Amino acid sequence: MEQLLKRSEVAEENKWNVEDLVGGQKAWDQTYAELQQEVKKMAEFEGKLDNAKSVKECFALEDDISLKTERLYVYAHLHHDEDTANPTYQALSQKAKKMSVQIGEALSFVTPEILSLPDDKLDAFIADPELAAYKFTLTEMKREKAHILTKNEEALLAQVGNLSQAPQTIFGMLNNADIKFPKIKNEEGKEVELTHGNYIQFLESSNREVRERAFKAVYATYAKQKNTIAATLNANVNKNMFYSNVRKYPSVLEMSLYGDNIPKEVYSNLIDTIHESLPLLHRYMNLRKKLLGVDELHMYDLFAPLVDEYKMDITYDEAKKTVSEGLKPLGQDYLKSLQEGYDNKWIDVYENENKRTGAYSWGAYGTHPFVLLNHKDNLNSMFTLAHEMGHALHSYYSDNTLPYRDAQYTIFLAEVASTTNEALLMDYLLKKSTDPKEKMYLLTYYADQFRTTVFRQTMFAEFEKLIHERAEQGEALTPQALSEIYYDLNVKYHGKGMAVDKDIEMEWARIPHFYNSFYVYKYATGFSAATSFSKQILEEGQPAVDRYLGFLKSGGSDYSINILKKAGVDMSSPQPIREAMSVFENVIEQLEQLTK
Incomplete structure (x- = not known):
């Protein structure tokens, strides 16, 4: 094992330049001092947000405060992630966290005060040309109004907030520390x-x-531990039901989708369309069985390597070149922005002592994005580079096109651009590969992504839907009931050609996502939307590229579903999922050809 470099030993060209955010520690301290003064000014608006002029001035100050806070926060945390043992940045990131909470509290009166106004007043604000820059914000506020309670009730609910963390906290302790x-x-x-x-x-x-x-x-x-974990999961479902009842939603599912304004059909369409595509997964399971040379395919065979590890040594420089080649279908403008990221120290490339693990893209409005990698010279790291640069360029295009309020895209959209990059890179690698072994390796890698990101996450999403529906109908979620529902889903999804081991009925007990309810479907919809985009880009060329770049520039300026629809991906219809499934079918066909 080679010795990891200390942060101070890392070559400059492999480091990001965090100073681009604030301009150094001195500037950080100065901005911090300014913020303390600006927050005091904010209090002057309390009780006065009943006319367009006040609202406009308040929003402008709120934006200024939020943006400065964001920059200081991101600066402190990026430096902390470079070397988590560095005491200077440990202290700074704690200071930034405290500041962020304090500022959140100082701004918290704005929304409730505006929402306490009568509807006709809100409608007048939405229509007022003076407030045109804040039209979407105000429209959103009005949409939320139906589920906002009185001031005292909201204060009470805020106190319940700590209690509502309990199921997730208890599960986390049991799962990470005690088991x-x-x-x-x-x-x-x-x-x-x-x-x-x-x-x-x-x-x-x-x-x-x-x-x-x-x-x-x-x-x-x-x-x-099944009784304890079932009780914990039950507590989480009851917590969700409590909030959906108190906030007057028809169901927990609809409450969960309301924030991003996602129609219920998006969720049910995903499940229905995946059901109709299950024969494809069953076909892939049969292929897996054949490739592994086993009489029966068991649940513990699902992650077994289908082909010998195909060693692909890909240096970081080669990875950058290959990713650029793979993304050529997106056109010159996109490639130019990608190159800008490579050349201008957006990326922190290699692992060093005490650096945060994993990879992410992050940043603050008005400066370029930052990408943290821990690059190893392999295929996975190359895909990670493509993925994170997808996030980075999504933010870059949105930030450069839109005002601060409208630039931030939702979590529902967040994985689309990153996964579109991966799909285009995969297509490029498959087309240029001449070595059957390499091709086989790539195809199985891709097929498993469909299995784990689309099918498996949809199965999780269906499990969540079923257990909440049962609880809402007054049925008890005993460990036996949870295991039975979960086992039956596994049989349905994996098909008759597979030996679905009884042990798998306990898998529900180890999935942390079930405590962040109705979240996992976004993996499957994001992957499907991205696969649909890449298919359109490769088949149609320029018109599809223009629509896609329009998507990247739309940030959060409209509801997620509308943004995707304008770009040619209508998630309220089965179409994008069917398009993704046709790509999956093509992958299976190529695998079948190679194994004849």
């Missing part, structure tokens, strides 16, 4: 303690007995 898995024998026959971290590695083992041992050990451990 202990047994030791199992690894490939060399050595006893090794099973952990969350190495469980997937064991499932990816080419030794089938090791996979089976890990699988059975994990679910036997969860089965011992």
Whole structure:
């Protein structure tokens, strides 16, 4: 294992330039002092937001404060992530966090005060040319009004906030700290303690007995805690029902979709269209069985490598070039912006001592985005670069096109641009590959993305829908009921050609996303929208590229569904999911050809 570099030893060209955000520590302190003064000014508007002039001035000051806060916050956290052990930036990021909370509190009167106005007054604000820049903000406020309670009730609900964290906190403690898995024998026959971290590695083992041992050990451990975890999940469902009743929503699902203004059909369409596409997943399962050379395909065979690891040594410079080549269909303007990111220190490339793990894209309005990588010279890292630059350029285009209020896109849209980049890169690699082994490796990598991101996440989404519906009808969610629902879904999704092991009925107990309810469907819709975009771009060329760039420039200036629809992807219809499935079918066909 080579020694990791200290942060001070990392070459300048491989570091991002965080100073682009604020201009250094001195400027940070100065802006911090300015903010303290501006926040005091904010209080002067309290009780006066009943006319267009006051609202306009208040919003303008609120924007100025929010933007400065964002820059200071991001600056402190990016520096902290470069070296999490650096005490200067530990302190600065804590200071930024405190400041952010304090400012949030100081601005919190604005929305309730405007919402306490009668509807005709709100309508007059929405129509007022003086407030044209804030039309979408005001329209959103009015839409939320139906579910906002009186001042005292809202204050009471805010206090319940801490209690409502309990199910997630308890599950997190149980799952991350208290649950202990047994030791199992690894490939060399050595006893090794099973952990969350190495469980997937064991499932990816080419030794089938090791996979089976890990699988059975994990679910036997969860089965011992099934009553406690079922009670915790139940508490979370009850919490959701409490909020949806109090805020007068027809159901928990509709409450969860309301924030992004997503129609209920988007959720049900996803599930229905995936049901109609299950024969494709079953076909892929049969192919998996054939490639693994097993009589029966078991649940613990789903992550097993189908082909020998195809070593692709891809340096960072090669990764950048290949990503640019793969994204050529998006046109010169996009490539120019991508190159700007490469050349102007947006990216922090390699791992160093105490650097935050993983990868992300982040930033603040009015400056370029920043991308954190921990690049290794492999295929995965190249896809990560394409993915994170997709996020970065989405923000870059939105920020450069729109005013501050409208630039921030929703989580529903967040994964679309990043995954579109991955789909285009994959298409490019597959077309240029001449080595059957390499092609096989790429195709199985892609097929598994469809399996895990579209099918698996939709199955999770369906499980959440079913358990909430049962609870809303007054049924009890016992451990047996949860396991039965979950097992039946696995049988339905994986098909008759597969041995669906009984142990899998406990998998619901280890999925942390179930405590962030009705979130996982966004992975599946995002992946489907991105696959649909890439298909249109590759088949239609310029008209599709223009629509797509329009999407990137739309930020959060309209509702997510409308933004996608204008760009040619209508998520309220089954079409984009069907388009994604036709790409999946093509991947399976190519795999079948190669295995004849």
